């Protein structure tokens with residue numbers, strides 16, 4: 001039962017509610033009784049007054065994406081799914097104050113969000129924006145939801161080269177040497193700014209190669225008989241990976257110059273630090289040390305085995321004795337020979353005596 005009646009009180013039953021949208025009026029029939037008779041029926045019509053209910057977003061947060069575009073572009077409709085118990089009721093949409101709110105418009109009827117400016121994520125505008133959308137019904141009741149926008153990059157910028165590209169080689173430049181690396185700037189992002197390079201020259205293509213990563217390589221220096229100052233001009237193309245791919249063109253001069261000093265370039269000199277910085281060299285030294293240690297251990301092992309053999313001490317004594325034999329004998333006193341006295345000449349006759 002929706003109602004209850006007792007002690008001259010007519011009331012809504014506990015737990016029951018009136019809902020204009022469900023049923024806007026009730027007709028109650030009742031009778032009056034005493035101990036003798038009953039009168040009636042009497043009728044009570046109850047009119048339910050409509051109360052305004054707010055518009056309600058289906059979700060509290062929505063996500064939408066669009067590519068950067070000019071004013072009026074970037075249409076994003078998250079599909080709000082707004083409901084309103086007032087039936088019928090009308091709903092309009094608007095944007096509440098928020099950071100970057102001034103960059104966007106919203107269609108008051110559909111809720112579609114578009115760009116209020118020439119939206120450019122390359123130069124000045126953010127890719128991620130959060131807006132707050134308000135719905136409002138015909139009687140001023142409102143609801144709100146958050147909308148996260150992601151503005152995607154489009155490939156709308158060509159790669160740009162610096163001006164005056166000149167590289168130099170000389171008579172000592174080795175084949176395979178990287179003589180320069182091309183770099184073009186592209187203010188797009190991702191693959192829209194991923195630039196590959198191509199190049200050709202009617203005179204230089206036989207000697208130089210342009211890699212797609214921008215490296216300029218001398219492929220051979222054989223049969224080069226150019227006079228110093230010879231210049232090979234390449235036509236260089238920088239092409240991004242966007243869709244469609246955008247490109248720009250420039251020229252690169254490669255000049256053959258004379259280097260008067262014959263000193264090898266630092267890149268070809270092997271310094272001590274270079275030698276020790278080579279892991280192969282370090283491994284070689286470690287291996288040699290280990291080999292020497294093993295050899296020393298083996299010799300000590302042989303000596304130990306030899307000493308353990310019976311008779312070693314006797315052989316050692318013999319060896320010592322032998323050493324005594326080999327000692328230098330003490331110097332013998334020299335026997336000095338007396339000079340043999342000369343015999344006096346025999347005088348047959350001496351008149352002085």
Ligand SMILES: [Ca+2]
Pocket residue numbers: 052053054055084085086089137138139141
């Ligand atoms: Ca309403």
Ligand SMILES: [Ca+2]
Pocket residue numbers: 020021050051052053085086087
């Ligand atoms: Ca209502």
Ligand SMILES: [Ca+2]
Pocket residue numbers: 068121122153154155156157187188189192
């Ligand atoms: Ca762009």
Ligand SMILES: [Ca+2]
Pocket residue numbers: 155156157158159186187188192193240242246
């Ligand atoms: Ca680009």
